[in-house]
Each structure stands twice: as C-alpha cells, then as structure tokens.
Amino acid sequence: MIKRDGNCVSLWQDTVTEFGSADSMTSSTPYDVVIVGGGITGITTAFLLQNAGMNCLVLEAHNLCFGTTGGTTAHINTLLDVPYSTVEKNFSKEKAKLMAESIKEAVNAIHDNVKKYNIDCDFKAASATLFAQDDKQKDELEKISEATNNAGVRNDFVDEISIPISFLKAIKVPGQAKFNPVRYVHALAEQFEKAGGTIMQQCRVLGADENDYVTIETSKGxxxxxxxxxxxxxxxxVNLLHFRCMPYRSYAMAVTLKNDSYPEDLVYDMYDPYHYYRTQEIDGQKYFIAGGYDHKTAHEDNQEYCFLKLESHIRKHFDIDKIACKWSSQYYESPDGLAYIGQLPGHEKIYVATGYGGNGMPYSHVAALSLKRTICKEENPYQDLYDPNRLKPVAGFSNFVSHNADVVKQFASKFFSGEDLKELAELATNEGKIVKFRDEKLAIFKDENGAVHALSPICTHVGCEVKWNNAEQSWDCPCHGTRYSYDGLLMTGPASKNLAKINVRELVINEE
Ligand SMILES: Cc1cc2nc3c(=O)[nH]c(=O)nc-3n(C[C@H](O)[C@H](O)[C@H](O)COP(=O)(O)OP(=O)(O)OC[C@H]3O[C@@H](n4cnc5c(N)ncnc54)[C@H](O)[C@@H]3O)c2cc1C
Incomplete structure (x- = not known):
C-alpha cells in the first residue's frame, strides 16, 4: 500500500504497489526541467516534457500520489466547481469559452493516454448531472446551464437523475469520465521513465536559487x-500565491450498496458545500463514492463529525452494505475561480500550477499542456488566461512576511522548564490539543503507548497557529494549509521545516 498525507486510507492507496525510485540524480549536466511533486500534475507535466525531448527529473518528498492525488475522488469533468457563469461574470464570455476549451483538451488528453498506453485504471466515460432542490438553486441552475452552453459545453435539462434524491430541475452534461487516479499516475510515471526521465522519491526540495540556471537544494543534494x-x-x-489560495478540506466515503443500484453518472447537488457522488469499479468490485462537507482547513473543531454527517447523508438516501473506507484531503481555491498556471510571481525560470479547487484531474492536464508549450516555446493559448501574475502585489506584503518570520524565531528560542502540564493527564490516546503553558502555547499529542509529543504550535511557514485534525491525526495550519504529522514531521507544504519539538519527558526528568 502506498502512503498518503493522512491517517485515513483512501480507496486508491491499496490498488497499486510502491513505485521504484532512482537513488541519486543521474545527470552531471543541468537538467532541462526539474519537476517538484509526484502527483497527477507533476507526473503528467514531466511525461509531456520528456516526450518533447527535454531531459527531466521529478523530485517527490514522499512517494508518488502522497498528496491530494492519493485522496481525490477522481471525477474527470468539464462541468467545473466554479460555474462558467461565474467565469463569465468575473472575466468575460470569451474567457469562459477559452477555459472550457482548455478543460476539454485536458479531458481528451487523459482519454488519449489511457488508450495509447493501454492504461489499466478502470477509466470509463460518463455523463455529469447537476440538480437543483429549491427555487433559488433552480434559478442558479438555469444561469449555469446557459453559460455552460455559451462556453461550448453542451448540456440539456432532464427529467430523471440516476440517484434516489428528489429534485426540481436537473441538467445532464455528456463527455465526462472517471478512473482510478493512482493507477493512472503510476502508469504514466512508467511511460515517463521509459522515455528516459528520472524519478527520485523521498527527496524534498528545500529551496531554489535562480540565476543563469536554477540551483535546486534538496534533502539529497x-x-x-x-x-x-x-x-x-x-x-x-512564501509567495504572493499563498495569500491568494485558500486551503479547504473535503470528506469522502466509499461504500458498497445492498441493492446493486450503483449510478453510472457523476452527480452533484447545489448546496454550498455541495455533495458529490459517483461509482468506481476496482478489480470487478463496485464502490459508491460520496463526498462533501468541505470547510476551510483547520476551521472545523471535530473532523470526525464531518464523516458522521457524510455517513448519515449517504444512509438517508442509499442502502449501504459496508463502508469500505473514508478519508479526507485538501485542495486550494483561487479567489477569482481560475487556476494559477505559469511563472511563479517574481520569478523567470520557476513555474507553478495551483488553485485548482476540486477540479485537479482536468486542471493537472491543462497545467501539463500549458507549461510544456511555454517551456518548449510553442504557441500557448492558455498562458494569459491562467497567468499567476494576474495578481497585483498587496501593500505591506513584505512587512507581513518578515514580521511572521520573527514570530517563529522568537518562539523557537524559548526554553520550557518542566512544570507539570495539567492538560497532559487529560489527553486521551491518539488525541492532540493546544494547551497553554506559562503564557506560551504547546501542541501536545498522546500516542498509543502513552508517550506525549509536545511541539511548538507555530507553523514554520509564516507563523500561524496549527490546529489538531482528529480524523487524519495531523496538525493543520489554517492560514496556508501546511500539514504536519502528530509528531511534527512536515507532510505537505508550503512550509519546508518540521514543527519545533519540545521534549516534555526530558524536562520532567530534569526537574526531579
Ligand atoms: C476530497 C477531494 C476530492 C477531490 N475530487 C476531485 C475530483 O473528483 N475531480 C477532480 O478533478 N479533482 C478533485 N479534487 C482535486 C484534485 O484531487 C487535486 O487538485 C489534484 O489531485 C492535485 O494534484 P497535484 O498533483 O497538483 O497535487 P498533489 O497530488 O497534492 O501532489 C503534490 C506532490 O508534491 C509533493 N511535494 C510537496 N512539496 C514538496 C517538496 N518541497 N519537495 C518535493 N515534493 C513535494 C507532495 O508530497 C505531493 O505528492 C479533489 C480534492 C479533494 C481534497
């Protein structure tokens, strides 16, 4: 089973074996492109660039699909979370059309890869259904339908939907799909290596210096x-993009049904946050996947409660046989509804792809196609649309950054003497908590053996305070979404350092 950035096991983790990894960087001359991250974006981009004649290296801090790709629900759709009506409003009809073209090209690219390389990832074409359940949603649906048609994504009103939930009005959009994302990424990674590319896992990128070339510092050299x-x-x-992209957590559950009435479509309601549903077959076994209950990262006190709400929602409408697995994962939303794909603000040779919302399957391929065209100096119709530099710098930004860096330094240099922490005794096994100790805060966690792990709760990115996630057993930062394991090890950035450890046991012994 491959690892993921959370304690819960997703439907995909057990469907592949671990991918092999190169021991060291293979090239003594500069690489053409180093791609950081072994999720669907990194591997697809590397695959396209390598096949275009570039010598590429992929560096992954953990294992392939450790990030959100291992915790996605893998709807491949042209009907996006941010409706075309919103893009029309925020930008223009032309941009909504261009966006639709980029997404269609991306969906076709996934399909073509599956066909060309005969990828065994249970890929299946499907339609998507969006349904309204009250008058307000009905009005909204009518606008979405019109803008979606205007953008060139055909949709029709329908009288029936494929799940047993009552509705007032619904649209159906053909040309969608579903697959096993982890099997897809592993197969593409194999093709990338066959084309001469190199993948190094367990190799974290720590920083990059941009001169004539980009010098990349990693945990392995x-x-x-x-x-x-x-x-x-x-x-x-720390980049302007961190102050624009908001991290969110979403919850998913895969169940088997008693009555075998698994819907073939991808289905969505219109609540905010909305519920999403689909079926996936893995090695002959069907699973009904439902998701929702999204919230801003670390803005929910009890993440287990989100799973309970999801389970009760599924039970209300579907006849569950068994819950196969439940998991949650993180995504990033941009404020204007479009992804950021292109040059990292303030840099020339460094590129980025983020802000996909819940549409990373198509957006990863938009990013791969777009970045490949830019780097290979081909015409790129999507460059301006997704340009991360469409952001204007915010006044006082640099002061904010240095102030927060100071907060981290001050806290890390504090010495905690060994006074009894009342809250330690009150901690249950596998529970984490922020406690106050001599006017300072500590993040503490009690593991299965009763050992207490104490950490500075100050995120090493820009100094926000982390919160305990009881479902995924992690410390999550509410500001920019950095996540740490129970004992403070960095799981997902933007931070690049672990939480500072405070050895409570030693301090107690010292006092005796
Ligand atoms: C619950 C949930 C359901 C979703 N469902 C859908 C869906 O149905 N359809 C859809 O289109 N989208 C969906 N999304 C969104 C989609 O899953 C993501 O947008 C997509 O997986 C992001 O892929 P990625 O490759 O960009 O990032 P990731 O998969 O997160 O990969 C990034 C990788 O970079 C590595 N990394 C990070 N920092 C470093 C470093 N410094 N050095 C080296 N490596 C590093 C990480 O370990 C990680 O493996 C969903 C998201 C969530 C949370």
Missing part, C-alpha cells in the same frame, strides 16, 4: 536545471 516547476499543489516558500 543539489542539482541544476534550466527550468523548475512546482507541481506541489501549493508552492513551497
């Missing part, structure tokens, strides 16, 4: 490249 791509879902370090 340095390398040099002409271009660097952060396919890390959110770029590491």
């Amino acid at each position: 340095k390398c040099i490249a002409r271009f660097l791509i952060y396919a890390t879902h959110i770029p590491p370090g």
Whole structure:
C-alpha cells in the first residue's frame, strides 16, 4: 500500500504497489526541467516534457500520489466547481469559452493516454448531472446551464437523475469520465521513465536559487536545471500565491450498496458545500463514492463529525452494505475561480500550477499542456488566461512576511522548564490539543503507548497557529494549509521545516 498525507486510507492507496525510485540524480549536466511533486500534475507535466525531448527529473518528498492525488475522488469533468457563469461574470464570455476549451483538451488528453498506453485504471466515460432542490438553486441552475452552453459545453435539462434524491430541475452534461487516479499516475510515471526521465522519491526540495540556471537544494543534494516547476499543489516558500489560495478540506466515503443500484453518472447537488457522488469499479468490485462537507482547513473543531454527517447523508438516501473506507484531503481555491498556471510571481525560470479547487484531474492536464508549450516555446493559448501574475502585489506584503518570520524565531528560542502540564493527564490516546503553558502555547499529542509529543504550535511557514485534525491525526495550519504529522514531521507544504519539538519527558526528568 502506498502512503498518503493522512491517517485515513483512501480507496486508491491499496490498488497499486510502491513505485521504484532512482537513488541519486543521474545527470552531471543541468537538467532541462526539474519537476517538484509526484502527483497527477507533476507526473503528467514531466511525461509531456520528456516526450518533447527535454531531459527531466521529478523530485517527490514522499512517494508518488502522497498528496491530494492519493485522496481525490477522481471525477474527470468539464462541468467545473466554479460555474462558467461565474467565469463569465468575473472575466468575460470569451474567457469562459477559452477555459472550457482548455478543460476539454485536458479531458481528451487523459482519454488519449489511457488508450495509447493501454492504461489499466478502470477509466470509463460518463455523463455529469447537476440538480437543483429549491427555487433559488433552480434559478442558479438555469444561469449555469446557459453559460455552460455559451462556453461550448453542451448540456440539456432532464427529467430523471440516476440517484434516489428528489429534485426540481436537473441538467445532464455528456463527455465526462472517471478512473482510478493512482493507477493512472503510476502508469504514466512508467511511460515517463521509459522515455528516459528520472524519478527520485523521498527527496524534498528545500529551496531554489535562480540565476543563469536554477540551483535546486534538496534533502539529497543539489542539482541544476534550466527550468523548475512546482507541481506541489501549493508552492513551497512564501509567495504572493499563498495569500491568494485558500486551503479547504473535503470528506469522502466509499461504500458498497445492498441493492446493486450503483449510478453510472457523476452527480452533484447545489448546496454550498455541495455533495458529490459517483461509482468506481476496482478489480470487478463496485464502490459508491460520496463526498462533501468541505470547510476551510483547520476551521472545523471535530473532523470526525464531518464523516458522521457524510455517513448519515449517504444512509438517508442509499442502502449501504459496508463502508469500505473514508478519508479526507485538501485542495486550494483561487479567489477569482481560475487556476494559477505559469511563472511563479517574481520569478523567470520557476513555474507553478495551483488553485485548482476540486477540479485537479482536468486542471493537472491543462497545467501539463500549458507549461510544456511555454517551456518548449510553442504557441500557448492558455498562458494569459491562467497567468499567476494576474495578481497585483498587496501593500505591506513584505512587512507581513518578515514580521511572521520573527514570530517563529522568537518562539523557537524559548526554553520550557518542566512544570507539570495539567492538560497532559487529560489527553486521551491518539488525541492532540493546544494547551497553554506559562503564557506560551504547546501542541501536545498522546500516542498509543502513552508517550506525549509536545511541539511548538507555530507553523514554520509564516507563523500561524496549527490546529489538531482528529480524523487524519495531523496538525493543520489554517492560514496556508501546511500539514504536519502528530509528531511534527512536515507532510505537505508550503512550509519546508518540521514543527519545533519540545521534549516534555526530558524536562520532567530534569526537574526531579
Ligand atoms: C476530497 C477531494 C476530492 C477531490 N475530487 C476531485 C475530483 O473528483 N475531480 C477532480 O478533478 N479533482 C478533485 N479534487 C482535486 C484534485 O484531487 C487535486 O487538485 C489534484 O489531485 C492535485 O494534484 P497535484 O498533483 O497538483 O497535487 P498533489 O497530488 O497534492 O501532489 C503534490 C506532490 O508534491 C509533493 N511535494 C510537496 N512539496 C514538496 C517538496 N518541497 N519537495 C518535493 N515534493 C513535494 C507532495 O508530497 C505531493 O505528492 C479533489 C480534492 C479533494 C481534497
């Protein structure tokens, strides 16, 4: 089973064996492109660039699909979370059309890869259904339908939907699909290696210096490249994009049904947050996947409660036989509804792809196609549409960054003497909590053996305070979505350092 950035096991983790990894960087000369991140974006981009004649290296901090790709629900759709009506309003009809073209090209690219390389990932074509359940949603649906048609994504009103939930009005959009994302990424990674590319796992990128070349510092040494791509879902370090992309957590559950009435379509209601439904067959076994209950990362006190709400919602409408698995994962939303794909603000040779919302399956391929065209100096119709530099710098941004860096330093240099922490005794096994100790806060967690792990709760990115996630057993940062394991090890960026450890046991012994 492959690992993921959470304690819960997703439907996909057990469907592949671990991917092999190169021991060291293979090139003594500069790479053409180093791609950071082994999720669907990194591997697809690397695959396209390598096949275009570039010498590429993929660096992954953990294992392939460790990030959100291992925790997605893998609807491949042209009907996006941010409706075409919103893109029309925020930008223009032309941009909504161009966006639809990019997404259609991406969906076709996935289909073509599956066909060309005979990828065994249970890929299946499907339609999508969006349904309204009250008058307000009905009005909204009519606008969405019109804008979606205007953008060139055909949809029709229908009288029936494929799940047993009552509705007032619904649209159906053909030309969607579903697959096993982890099997797809592993197969594409194999093709990338066959084409001469190199993948190094367990290799974290710590920083990059941009001169004539980009010098990349990693946990396994340095390398040099002409271009660097952060396919890390959110770029590491501190960048304007971190203050624009908002991290969200979404919850999913895969169940088997008693009555075998598994819907073939991808289905969505119109609540905010909305519920999403689909079926996936894996090795002959069908699973009904439902998801929802999204919230801003670390803005929910009890993440287990989100699973309970999801389960009760599924039970209300479907006859569950068994719950196969439940998991949650993180995505990033941009404020204007379009992804950020292109040059990282303030950089020339460093590129980024983020802000996909819940549409990373198509957007990963838009990113791969777009970045490949830009780097290979081909005509790129999507460059301006998704340009991350459409952002204007915010006044006071640099002060904010240095102030927060100071907060981290001050806290890390504090010495905690060994006074009894009352809250330690009150902690249940596998529970984490932020406690106050001598006017300072500590993040503490009690593991299965009763050992208490104490950490600084100050996120090493820009100094926000982390919160305990009781479902995924992680410390999550509410500001920019950095996540740490129970003992403070960095799981997902943008931070690049672990939480500072405070050895409570030693301090107690010292006092005796
Ligand atoms: C619950 C949920 C359901 C979703 N469902 C859908 C869906 O149905 N359809 C859809 O289109 N989208 C969906 N999405 C969104 C989609 O899953 C994501 O947008 C997509 O998986 C992002 O892929 P990625 O490759 O960009 O990032 P990731 O998969 O997160 O990969 C980034 C990788 O970078 C690595 N990394 C990070 N920092 C470093 C570093 N410094 N050095 C080296 N490596 C590093 C990480 O370990 C990770 O493996 C969903 C999201 C969630 C949360």
